[in-house]
Amino acid sequence: MSNAGFDIIVIGGGHAGTEAALAAARMGAKTLLLTHNIDTIGQMSCNPAIGGIGKSHLVKEIDALGGVMAKAADRAGIQFRILNVSKGPAVRATRAQADRQLYRYAIQQVVHKQQNLTVFQQSVEDIIVEQGKAKGVITQTGIKFYADALVLTVGTFLGGVVHIGLENHQGGRAGCPPSNGLAKRLRAMPFNVGRLKTGTPPRLDKRSIDLDSLQKQYGDTPLPVMSFTGSVDEHPEQVCCYITHTNKKTHEIVRESLDQSPLFSGDISGRGPRYCPSIEDKIHRFADKDSHQIFVEPEGLNSIELYPNGISTSLPYEKQIAYIQTIKGFENAHITRPGYAIEYDFFDPRDLKQNLETKFVENLFFAGQINGTTGYEEAAAQGLYAAINAVQKIQNKAEFVLSRDQAYIGVLVDDLITQGAPEPYRMFTSRAEYRLLLREDNADLRLTALGRNLGLVDERRWKTLKDKKEVVEQEFKRLRSTWVQAGSEQALAIEKNMGAKITHEYNLADLLARPEFNYQDLIETVGLQAVSNKQAAQQVQIKIKYAGYIERQLDEVAKHKRHEQTKIPQDIDYAQIKSLSSEVVERLQQQKPNTIGQASRIPGITPAAISILLVHLKKHTVAA
């Protein structure tokens, strides 16, 4: 292997790093993936699940762009559920409980098969920067690698400090060393560094748990699939998860131990995720609740460990045992690994451009937890996006930007670069104002063609999409041109089977728009054959049901389009614009938004300021 001649170097083999390396290589860039440990590529280091609300939307989008996450989930998922089934399709989300080993294996298989991709095991100690441009890296043993662009995904607990009770020590993820050298080097650069914290629950030995006494939670039937090109046949053996609850006794013990929690002693200063509170937080802040739900998740088919989701803690080990053993089914529980809280550094993502390139060092891209996000899905999405842009950049091609109305990935990136990460950033559907447009079911229709143009999408996926599109179009035509007359045999069948009145002539598309009808039943009732492509059938139904809302949201998108497309030159001097208040100038100066649309989403930027900015830009361009 030569040390020179790489197009892209990806540093870090986590979820951001693997998607980044694979995407760059798929686009034809000669790519090097550097990781401190080849065996941990694709490791799920926190809870063993992929997807869930908001997150699954990201997974499907990554998949639509040819990414690996959904395929790995299909090969490693040991329990699949679709959440929000009782609600509409826009907010439905697939979640897979994954076998850690199988997941890692699935990712590694793809990585090792990928053309244009070289993997090398070495920790990176330094980045080579010449004249403001990233040129390469220096590893722990002094090896230098050169490339045209770097994607840095080493966020897993940079400068980490682990807290268990009032004891603390430097460290990365349990069992992994913290990446201190690189962290130190990065901190010497002009990036703004912030501190966040998160926590994990103690892991339990399955053999010590009375599983029979716990409530069982089975996966869905029929079995869901994560990837657009995946199939149920890829799934391994399916198992169930369990649910139990904390009780008054548990809460008593935790409450009495609060003074031994670093969260309450003031030892931890980083801000933790509000959506993932520790058991200490839950009991302290919601004192009136005397029970909290715990999801007991298997770590894998062959693992003896269970992950009790919902009781992350940083109490001392003996307190952890004490409160765990008060919980139903856990009376004789053996803890295999204690829970802990970890504080870590992140780099303020407002220092990034909308292609995730840093503003201070050209051709250096950041993706994943280093940007203040949490979660495998958020990391993977950024890795993919950053790598696409790194390749585009070195090939002198246009930035690849996904807008807020195109993809959750677009929402994620836009939120990060305009709002920063005051707490670990996790995706929720409520973050997407165009939620009814950005659905799981249409991620391929939204993105696969874009991915194809970038060289990310293989022939098989492309064909799957084309088939789906064609069936949807044909079926729409058929529904619109098939009429049911009042009093006809078909009308009577509909009235009888579906309890609806057919008072005059309707086409099937109109009928399907009614709340009481679904595609399958309607088609069968009128004696036709439903299309066999399940994804296409689902698409037809959803598009008809949501038609009014889709139209309205598209209107809203069109209204904002001009602002989103109006670029702000990066050399603009906001202080020169006299009519702007100093507060507005300061915020704009700091964040240097790319477009008027982005500027308008920065907290504190008023509509009047936007108007003045537009007037100034106009003057600027005419004068220039």
Added chain:
Amino acid sequence: MNRIDTTTIAAIATPPGRGGVGIVRVSGPLALTIAKTITGVDPEPRYAHFTKFFDEQEGIIDEGLLIFFPNPHSFTGEDVLELQGHGGPVVMGLLLKRVLQCGAIHAKPGEFSERAFLNDKVDLAQAEAIADLINATTEIAAKASMQSLQGKFSERLQKLYHRMVELRVHVEAAIDFPDEDVDFLGDGVIEEKLKKIIIDCDVLQQQTKQGAILQQGMSVVIAGKPNAGKSSLLNQLAAKEAAIVTDIAGTTRDVLREYIQLDGMPLHIIDTAGLRETNDAVEKKGVERALCEIKKADKIILLVENLEDITLDGATPENTIVVQNKIDLTGERPGVTTHKNYTLVKLSAKTGDGLALLKQTLKQSVGFSAPSEDGFIARARHVDAIARSMQALQIGLKQLQQFNAGECLAEELRLAHNNLGEILGTMSADDLLGEIFSSFCIGK
């Protein structure tokens, strides 16, 4: 090349003032459609059509001139429509409201000039001036909005807003955290809350009498015994005012109505037949009508000669201003005091002494604290925002009840919230999540 905006904006273009001619200006792609919708006229470019302006029920709002300027030869460089009607806030307000109904949105402060500038219709040298204009008018609009958000209206609006946030918190929590113990969509909690908010919103719409008064004008009945000086007072109030519309349909010879404006506040003044016991059939009918008007009125001006005469069915200290007339005869000084909880104004309808005090008292009694057109527009915006919120809430309820579509309800609530947010400030998605996390114990 022109940068044509996708949105169509509208505003009252004439400066604050009463009487004369007022212009509602519209700019954007919908201008022509709006012209046709409101007047039925398919306008020739740059030609002044004399036409009627219709409301949605085809009632006549006003009549006046319509001029259409197709792009790029217009003030803003976009399609521009000018509707010139009778000036004064009421007619202009109704006309603007109609235009907004047709899909235009309220122009932001300085937005016409901004568009003109961006479309090369204004000299480059004026860029700074435009920026200053935007700043200055934004400030005025903000002040006017603050002023019109005083008192009970504001309190109720704030309450509505907070309840709406609370509802959104419940709905979004149910959507984003289905595994938690917060499925309010399934258990009926949300439907109950939504119904309550719709009632609140309805009550607010009904009770924003100030808003209604400003839209349609306050009705004031002048009542009193024969020869108390009612007609003189009416003439005094009307004489110095510019706009006069008489003979509104339904007037009878014994209940006389005048439409006047008090510093821009519209008033319907109803002069009633003298109230006295009578056997004359015609006069009896007149007295009955007078009593009926008194019941419907927003305000009663009760003319008395001496203070023992404050006896009128339906008159309370809240709805009545007592006027002691004829101080020119008694030699008393004009002034405002209280008597038995009634506001008492002493004046002479004959000489006009003390008349200004009565006007001021009238204005204050309906909280008319923003006499400028800016204030009027601010209030009109608020009433409009509430109406749009109400509409979204009602569709949301239907989505929930008929389709069980929580996500569509959420979308309607987002719109309703945004509409109220135009008045009370918007809230980011992250703020909303923050509310969720502080309201419910969520998280694995």
